[in-house]
Amino acid sequence: MTGQEPALGRLDSGVVITLAGAAVGVTAMILTVRNGLTEWQYALTFGLLVAVGEMVQFRVDRSRNRAPIATSAALGYVLLRPPEVAVPPEIAQAVAVTGVATLVGVLPRVIAGLRWDLVVSSRRVVSVACAAAVFSAVTPPGLYWSGTWQDAVALTGAMLLAVLTAAVVDAFVGAGQTTERYNQPFPAALRDELVIAVRIGLAMGLSGVLLAASTSLIGLWAMPLVVVPLLLTQFAFRRFASAQRTYRTTVRSMARSTEIAGFSSPGQNARTAQLAVALGHDLGLTPSRMEALEYAALLSGVGQLALADPSPGGASLLRTREERRRAAEIGASVIERSGVLDHVAEIVRHSNDPYRQGRANNADIPLESGIVNVALAYEQLVGEGTGQSPAKAMESIGLGIGAEYDPVVVESLRRVIGRGFRF
Template identity: 80%
Template sequence: MSAAPSQEAWFETRGLGSGTVILLAGSCLGLLSLVMTARHGVVEWSFAALFGALIAVGEMVQFRVDGSRNRAPIATSAALGYATLRGTEVGLPPGIAQVVAVTWIATLAGIVPRALAGLPWDPVVSFRRVISVACAAAVFEGVLPDRFSWDGSLQRAVVLVAAMLLAVLSAGVVDALVGAGQATERYNRPFPAALRDELVMMGRIGMAMGIGGLMLAAGASLIGLWAVPLVVVPLLLTQFAFRRFASAQRTYRTTVRSMARSTEIAGFSSPGQNARTAALAVAIGNDLGLTPSRMEALEYAALLSGVGQLALADPSPGGASLLRTREERQRAAEIGAAVIERSGVLDHVAEIVRHSNDPYRHGRANDASIPVESGIVNVALAYEQLVGEGSGQSPDKAMESIGLGIGAEYDPVVVESLRRVVGRGFRF
């Protein structure tokens, strides 16, 4: 067998699915809006050109911040800002069709240079933005009366702000629902858990992008186009902070993977064993609906679960740690946890590793403080050593062997999750 692919690569082999629907929906919305805009004419060309340019630039400088999705905060803020224009400086605000058409064309204008330059790009996420901005524009226009304009009164200001907030919130909720459905299909996460994760992310990164959009809309609507560059400055700072965070995440992940390879180099685990165990552990964690932070800790724990073996006298034959005595495995887990704790930032990972060899009957069954992630690593490692490279057992035979240890060695909930994951066709 070949080395284990990444989680993203494994799911990509299953086809786009919902991604295709999103691309088609976004394309149809864009084309229809473009035809309608061409028929009725473009209003306020200067606003359309400036906000379109911001969206395109935002697309060109998009980046991956959370390991699974590209982000384009400037493009999102600019699109939301354009959808909520309404003030003294805007003679005739753009309608829904024009908002969608400008967003769609600008999105394509930003994607093309990235594709030509060979940079990573994610059209599905970009077209999700087109759909969510269309919803924001529809809500904004639906809440405000026809030809509403701000005359300086407090009452109208409240109505305008409420409409803007509702529009931005509706865009976030729609994007969260679409994203949750996509995660459910691609990663087999329970929909409630996927929606929870999307809403949490919306409350973090999405809130910053929404506020940026409102600032752009307010500045341009009440002061004029010259206010837009001033508002873009904090957006650029936000973009810089997001990129620094993404860079730190990548460095962190690379460091953990390098540490994990030390056991393979020393012969205490077979080549690719840690990566295969982590891939399976992540698949089980997705099935059980763990939060993103717990998923990250689970992946790191699975990668580093064999570090403690380096303190043992000799490697196991073929890296099969299950051939060692219970005492040796638990001592290795304790040593590994101590090593991980010395990093000062992986305490939860260390706790998972410390209990990753505890028998379920004498561990989590009697002590709820032991994380379920420890049981996941235990089951994932056992399955990998039975089915992984050079082991020779079939998935059915491995499941039968693991099934004999349900309730004693292995957590029943985790084993049942493993059955579902394997039943859906998971392969190393």
Template identity: 75%
Template sequence: MTSQDAAGDLGVRRMGSGVVIVVAGLGLGLVSGVLTAREGVSEWAFALTFGALIAIGEMVQFYVDRTRNRAPIATSAALAYAMLRGPSLETPPSVAQIIVVTTLATMIGICPRAIAGLRWDIVVSSRRALSVACTALVFSAVIPTDLGWNGSWRHAAPLCLAMLLGVLTAGIVDALVGAGQSTEMENKPFPAALRDELTVMGQIGMAMGLGGVLLAAGTSLLGLWAVPLVVVPLLLTQFAFRRFASAQRTYRTTVRSMARSTEIAGFSSPGQNARTASLAVAIGNDLGLTPARMEALEYAALLSGVGQLALADPSPGGASLLRTREERQRAAEIGAAVIERSGVLDHVAEIVRHSNDPYRHGRANDSSIPVESGIVNVALAYEQLVGEGSGQSPDKAMESIGLGIGAEYDPVVVESLRRVVGRGFRF
């Protein structure tokens, strides 16, 4: 299977649940549009202002972890619009109107990105709209329309609690949907996927949720004059997130450039490191590793052959398994030492250092050795047996690796490899 075929297969699998999410979002928006048209739009100035903020936020969305776009301004603005109550509004927007404004603004914000050829994800954007709809429903159910900010602590306390409940509802709904998608797309166990989503919610999501609460409270009390005052912190948040995303991209590019050095020097076959990394990531997902460990695992798989550059001659066809045990372990030690010199990849270096240790004499007797080392060991072995030019079938390769269970290879990792291959994994 080519990389284009793999990408297409991933797209089809992703859109399996993605179609349901998009259809649900559009259907909810359509029904809300009909209701809003019958009831009329209240507070046009607020609707247009917050709709513009949501659209602009979608236009300037970005990716932090390569799999999920982030739109801090759009998310905070949508949450704030769902929680407006106060003296600045004669009639708070209805739930239907909130959904319509959010959905339309989201679609308007996506269009320029699509026209410009920039990355966009209608599924994740639809998830945001659905989460905001849940916030509006919860907030409206808890807080009556005649209760708003009026300077009284008696009113402020329930409003604050309702806002926090609304934001929490949006986060939990999005986390549950996101975990389901991760389970479908990456074959990650649902509990592990939910853990990862909740971790993100506690980091980036908290900043966006608090921004929405501040924007809602400020606008409810001061009117639209508060919007530019509260948006400034959101812009700073956006800037900080984008800087972090840029640093991550630079970091990843550097690692991949280092990995290609073994291919250029002939110590590994073209694409071997990338293929090993893709399999290692698939196994890591199957075992439910955390995002931080997954990143270290991917980097370790990419850089696992760096130490071979210190050996006298390349292995035929980049097949490091043809070398002696001593040569492979010496290469692993040298590779780990090189990686450690970066000063920021210490955990990656530790994984590479033990990536050629036999399981019987390594992790079986020393639990401090990371399971990621065993994953890289198994992934590299499978790649060299099945990869381009090797000629073995997946079944034959699994049979060969199975002979080394408990001695050379970690049984838990080999069993995970069986599941990954059984699901149709192809390089």
């Protein structure tokens, strides 16, 4: 096992979310079959759009896939109020169409062996169901876009409330999942989910409102007017995500240079980064700081290439203080030459500073430097081929609290190890 080991007997949050989404979807399908499908042309059109959006989903971050077109289409369908329809889509029908279309869209990805995330799809079904329930509760049956301007204002407010509900529900579910998976404090996980909701969810929600409003006023012919810009936006997101993946691959390749040259043991940099990320989650760092922390941990040994000879087994702790300081400074200078990793370089520059002589007296030194310092020390004590037990390593690191190591980070390490962290 790697990372945080789940507690025995505890049901995985992903399973709970998937079961909840399945229960909501199946219930909606049973009710729809019993009551009959109304306005099939709208159900078919929006359902096809959800399915297509699911087919072209992409990975916008390292944790899960995103399907903005599918989400916008699902929200658009539950917010639909066409004036020529006597009865708008019921909650059950809207949720059932979303669930079936999601499965139809996922199937080609499964057959093709492409990445897909059933948990994210289940989260969408749950959040869309909540949005549909709120919209139905606050919108009178006779309220349509063809009415007065007061009706239009009321409908817009109801739509925005429903979209906000979907975003908040999804954020809370995602925060709970992150807390369970990475042991990140719930408030920090919720903060990160809300940031994502503002950056990406806002665009999806507003697209859903625009899709519903334009289709309600003009009819199904209005859909291309909204879908085409949404496709272009998704294309831009995909390009950005692809660039981020290339960037990450480049950093990992740079990190491996120390292993190839024999200045670090195989996998040492990756293990250090793995532990540093676990500590960052425990301390509630923001996603941008987490990314810089991971890159700094991966590249923390680059400066050793300027030293005359490698340490036995890549154990930089065997170096003198001056050698470690010089290697960190050289490594930071190398990283700075990239022109885009200045914050990472600053973390690496201070990653070998003793706490008492560094961050204890200089608040400008980033906490991430102390995290890398502790993570590197623990990896070299416990990593492959060292033979020390976690308890013995914690005892050794504990002797340096307040002098060599940041007490806050060491306490975080105790929590992370206590929860079953393994390389």
